[in-house]
Amino acid sequence: MAKLKKFFHLSDPEYTAKFQRLCGVYLNYQSDQPSEGSLENENNSCTVRKRIGLQDCRKNNIIENQNHQNESHDTVFRTPKSEADRIWKHLSMFQKSLFYILTCASSLGNEAFYLLFYPYVAWNMDSVVVRHTNVVWTLCMYAGQAAKDYLIWPRPTSPPVVRLETDFLQEYAMPSTHAMSATAIPFMLAYSIIHRYDISPVFVISIAICWCLLVCLSRLYLGVHSVLDLLCGVIASLIIILLTVPYMKEYDMFQQSHPIAPLVVFGISLALSTVCYPNAKDGSPYTAKADAVQIVAVSAGVTLGTWINYQFGFTVDKGQVFQAQIVIPTITMMAESLLRFVIGIVILGALYSVMKKSSVHFFSYVFNLEKPNKKHPSVEIGYKFVTYYVLGFAIIFLIPYIHFLLGLGRTAYFNEVQ
Template identity: 40%
Template sequence: MYIGQVAKDILKWPRPSSPPVVKLEKRVIAEYGMPSTHAMASTAIAFTLLISTMDRYQYPFVLGLVMAVVFSTLVCLSRLYTGMHTVLDVLGGVLITALLIALTYPAWTLIDCLDSASPLFPVCVIVVPFFLCYNYPVSDYYSPTRADTTTIMAAGAGVTIGCWINHFFHLVSKPAESLPVIQNIPPLTTDLLVLVLTKFAVGIVLILLVRQLVQNLSLQVLYSWFKVVTRNKEARRRLEIEVPYKFVTYTSVGICATTFVPMLHRFLGLP
């Protein structure tokens, strides 16, 4: 996502002109168009999930491939329908993601080992994304690109740190030796559906509470440090405030989602 967002501000290709295109979204209208980060994200999520699970769970590969293609295609078409991207923007996003997956795939296992073993890994996960976000390319005018990039990078860093905490401090149980290499996906029953929805609701409530608490606290600290009026919403757009508060907030959200939510589930007796 960082590569895609930065590419927008470097290439500075405009979004489709209106008219003739009718733009159905207003929030990101100030951003540039090439490449489509929605196309990048949907392609990355769908196909990394497919690649990561095809040797772990038992399901027809063709079915998984079709679902990945359909999901990414629907997202790409939605960007055309809303008038936010051209076909070239979407194709550019898909091709960039395909190239990144191909280049990084050989290192997935190594990254996973570092995640679970190295005590210095969390430092790199925090310092590198924060440095990249703080040194985001300066735009000619304000757009939500930097804020969105910081949110995504911070959430990813938080999830990674949360997984590291789980493995490093043995907060997750290791699978039994008798566990088959390829597992069957459990059937969807009423009990399972109720359990999933309950765990989801509990997790969402905790995440929202953590997000609100950390956001308010980090903003108060930054406002006090830089002597900014608390109710000045424009101050949130300043580099020295926007990047730190969003990074701290969404890193906390990522850690909460991967570490504290499962702990709460176990405390409540939710398997």
């Protein structure tokens, strides 16, 4: 019991604040005497400063109330651009480098990264690796998003934590889906690459560990997660990886070859997005459901694209065990890869814009709204599912097919069965 209490004690925001202070980021909390009737002065003032021997940066921050019921006492602190610029001028090269490294590391768990990384690997490297990684990533991310809305665990309070990022504060904290993604993606990539290519396992696993560690530390640095949030995210992802890896090849063949695989996966994805999504313990509104819907919709679209490739004879199973060496690309290969990527991303962007606009209008009409409203809960779920389902399909089937029509197709793409 004592060990269990010590484990849960890792949720203490002071651990996050200590790591920030170690990196030179501080938040000093002070009480000002509020003037009578002044709403602005009902909030306590704060000072954000860096451990660089400079004068304190006095408070002139934007203060916003949290949207969460259980976080109504907490506030979001942002340093205005003018203040940030003034501090930035006095930062050492090491501190600037640390900020850039950890901010970039945090972006490895964002939607923009997924929509750039997965397509690039599929179109230019190995689609099997993408399919296998996508399955585990989907399970991990859905479990994480659903757990957030069920557990309604608040983010570390500020103070003592300095919140350097405010993009995801509308979501709850437990577990960290950045940590889950940073475990699922690199370690599944490592597993698939080691089994498909002649490459040093130590080298690949070392990269995976560094990837995971940097993302986790970035969430502490930015002040949006506790140590416990991160630890639970990593452990949960490792468990899911261990449970799914033994059945990965069987599932991949199922989604390619079974006559009703797209219908089965579509039905499951639709159920997970609606009736199966867990309700919060206290009835709090969903904060992460929209992201969960995007994730399962993309995966369902990937299944449809994979199935069409196989069923219509685009994918040819040569019955050979894949084992190849990684070669250094030539200038021509890099130019073709870049061209494939640019063309593909332009198509994805156009599809996203068209599908989002049309589906918002469609679902707004279905739910009898006076005008299109993408923020309406039912409309949001509907348009996100349809839009990201189409994007997943396009990444695996439509865009690679267009690449071949343009004479830019990667030769091995339609031979990558397993």
